[in-house]
Amino acid sequence: MSEVYAARRTRLRERCQAGGSASALVSRPANVRYLAGAAPHGAVLLLGRHEDVLVCADPPDGRTDLAGLPDQELRLHALPGPGGDPAVAAAGLAAAEGADSLALEEHHVTVARHRAVRSVAPRVRLADLGGAVEQLRIVKDEEEISCLRIGAEIADQALGELLESILVGRTERHLALELERRLVDHGADGPAFPTSVGTGPNAGRRGHRPTDRRVEEGDFLSVCLGANYRGYRCEIGRTFVIGTAPADWQIELYDLVFAAQRAGRESLVPGAAYRDVDRAARQVLGSAGYTQGLLPLTGHGVGLEIDEDPQLAPAAMGKLDACVPVTVEPGVHLPGRGGVRIDDTLVVRPEADGGPELLTITTKELLAL
Amino acid sequence: MSEVYAARRTRLRERCQAGGSASALVSRPANVRYLAGAAPHGAVLLLGRHEDVLVCADPPDGRTDLAGLPDQELRLHALPGPGGDPAVAAAGLAAAEGADSLALEEHHVTVARHRAVRSVAPRVRLADLGGAVEQLRIVKDEEEISCLRIGAEIADQALGELLESILVGRTERHLALELERRLVDHGADGPAFPTSVGTGPNAGRRGHRPTDRRVEEGDFLSVCLGANYRGYRCEIGRTFVIGTAPADWQIELYDLVFAAQRAGRESLVPGAAYRDVDRAARQVLGSAGYTQGLLPLTGHGVGLEIDEDPQLAPAAMGKLDACVPVTVEPGVHLPGRGGVRIDDTLVVRPEADGGPELLTITTKELLAL
Numbered sequence: 190m191s192e193v194y195a196a197r198r199t200r201l202r203e204r205c206q207a208g209g210s211a212s213a214l215v216s217r218p219a220n221v222r223y224l225a226g227a228a229p230h231g232a233v234l235l236l237g238r239h240e241d242v243l244v245c246a247d248p249p250d251g252r253t254d255l256a257g258l259p260d261q262e263l264r265l266h267a268l269p270g271p272g273g274d275p276a277v278a279a280a281g282l283a284a285a286e287g288a289d290s291l292a293l294e295e296h297h298v299t300v301a302r303h304r305a306v307r308s309v310a311p312r313v314r315l316a317d318l319g320g321a322v323e324q325l326r327i328v329k330d331e332e333e334i335s336c337l338r339i340g341a342e343i344a345d346q347a348l349g350e351l352l353e354s355i356l357v358g359r360t361e362r363h364l365a366l367e368l369e370r371r372l373v374d375h376g377a378d379g380p381a382f383p384t385s386v387g388t389g390p391n392a393g394r395r396g397h398r399p400t401d402r403r404v405e406e407g408d409f410l411s412v413c414l415g416a417n418y419r420g421y422r423c424e425i426g427r428t429f430v431i432g433t434a435p436a437d438w439q440i441e442l443y444d445l446v447f448a449a450q451r452a453g454r455e456s457l458v459p460g461a462a463y464r465d466v467d468r469a470a471r472q473v474l475g476s477a478g479y480t481q482g483l484l485p486l487t488g489h490g491v492g493l494e495i496d497e498d499p500q501l502a503p504a505a506m507g508k509l510d511a512c513v514p515v516t517v518e519p520g521v522h523l524p525g526r527g528g529v530r531i532d533d534t535l536v537v538r539p540e541a542d543g544g545p546e547l548l549t550i551t552t553k554e555l556l557a558l
Numbered sequence: 559m560s561e562v563y564a565a566r567r568t569r570l571r572e573r574c575q576a577g578g579s580a581s582a583l584v585s586r587p588a589n590v591r592y593l594a595g596a597a598p599h600g601a602v603l604l605l606g607r608h609e610d611v612l613v614c615a616d617p618p619d620g621r622t623d624l625a626g627l628p629d630q631e632l633r634l635h636a637l638p639g640p641g642g643d644p645a646v647a648a649a650g651l652a653a654a655e656g657a658d659s660l661a662l663e664e665h666h667v668t669v670a671r672h673r674a675v676r677s678v679a680p681r682v683r684l685a686d687l688g689g690a691v692e693q694l695r696i697v698k699d700e701e702e703i704s705c706l707r708i709g710a711e712i713a714d715q716a717l718g719e720l721l722e723s724i725l726v727g728r729t730e731r732h733l734a735l736e737l738e739r740r741l742v743d744h745g746a747d748g749p750a751f752p753t754s755v756g757t758g759p760n761a762g763r764r765g766h767r768p769t770d771r772r773v774e775e776g777d778f779l780s781v782c783l784g785a786n787y788r789g790y791r792c793e794i795g796r797t798f799v800i801g802t803a804p805a806d807w808q809i810e811l812y813d814l815v816f817a818a819q820r821a822g823r824e825s826l827v828p829g830a831a832y833r834d835v836d837r838a839a840r841q842v843l844g845s846a847g848y849t850q851g852l853l854p855l856t857g858h859g860v861g862l863e864i865d866e867d868p869q870l871a872p873a874a875m876g877k878l879d880a881c882v883p884v885t886v887e888p889g890v891h892l893p894g895r896g897g898v899r900i901d902d903t904l905v906v907r908p909e910a911d912g913g914p915e916l917l918t919i920t921t922k923e924l925l926a927l
Contacts (some may be wrong), residue, residue, distance in 0.1 A: 271854030
């Protein structure tokens, strides 16, 4: 594995040098993990002139975090005592290497931390690394995609088991906890994000926090969950009806959101503009008169974070590449009545390879439970 | 309730004015919640010259977050569309009010965000609010303490139920999940932090992440959990032995850590230096030869965050006040063999009021389960 991380650091180093900085200090945890294979709490990564160093707040606890390490080409440097800032120590190392310039993640480093870094490296020019690592992370390798695929299988299993159990009378909160337990039962390191379960008027609300409301006959029930597998986070969302016969308005709303979600999925081709994927789904909802109160985005990238680049939104700039995993998750929520969200994680693939790869395979038929 | 938050904002405003800033922009979520009674995702609080404004990223979802609001003296301002930065909008409001100076939390605001704030308020002098709000949060009112007390009762209940169940053969991961489910069953909004369960060689390690290791006869089993009740987070940690008869080394180690923890608890009096509480516990361990590999701190404050000021550590400056809730959590971990941690949440009280108030009342006898 370790060559993978070394290769990623080489790509980043090339970008930095193109940007005029020989050295970079990476502090955002997901970025550190992407480049080092591990991100012990508080650790930062120095891409130095002479060597790469993972600077840890204190001797890291191996078992979980340091999977992948030791990496031949990465030196591990643990701060001697508590209380020190690894970023400040890393800047000191860069200065000692005679770095003339050091690029920091100014979207992550606080003003106070930046000042502390400057004070230990007064002769080093501090530059902005910007979202360079986030950009590298957008296109995944097959190793990363297989982690997402396994995570998606785990989420499908957990959801499938829930559907076989009695739901009426149980609270959103308990259903969410049960789903998270099942994720772990099936091998997840944990939930990818707080599991969302919404019933009745809460159904279809993105990111709804489970409450003590109980599932009732006739409710919409919407569920959104994901597994964290080896640090990779996927997402699946489904909406069901409780009871034997869905009401007409429920069937209509479901069919509409399903059509919008399919339109989004079908527009996932290499070269498609992010905004066009969003428009494809949004147009279907708009054609039925739903233009207000829609989600600001139709989907987003997933990987080491559950919400990463790209954003599939009206104002998003950029085009999809192959091997980019994204969610497609349109929804409609009617205040006081509830609503529908359908959410899949897919990987963009060329037509020649069969088009978008659906990772979350739980049925999208309207099930009456 | 809303007067409580208004009074807190008044105290902060007085500090700001003493520091030369008429206006302040609070962005750290726990600080926003402390001053506004709610912290919708991404919201920031502007303490302006003429009014206080809670600036939200988008129309906030009332049910959970806005408990406590609306607050007569606090205006709610939601950004019209997605993608905007509430801090930038708040700075714009401050500039429109003619603020000459605006204090930001430079330990929380990123360099990039600071730059964006500066660009919308070029004529406003940007100052550092520092940890002013964190300092206000150290001493709790009885309302806050009662939330911590209820949270501690919930954690005691969850732990008590676990002890009545069969433990041998179950994994750390499942025990942790069951504890979190029980916390919610008993009325917690959720766990205060990721529940830690360590068995055998993992026992006694602070912040140990549960693994798939199963509980075995003769193991030490250490558990650390807490409830989040109305945003307030408490902590309890206990260590048990599995099987009928603890080994001599287990009894000796337990008695030692117990003595250290008691020494720490007994030193919790108003006016005691933070470092003296740490020393009281550390000396007991040191007198038995345990000086290496100890925790960098003996305890810490709890409240809206599980780890807040003060730190009870060797180099900590400052003295305890009454009504400051802290943990006392010394431990010893023997690599390869496991160890013991005992962790309580207590509130500092004057002798006249009976001394420190123990919130987590589960027995600290060495139980053999």
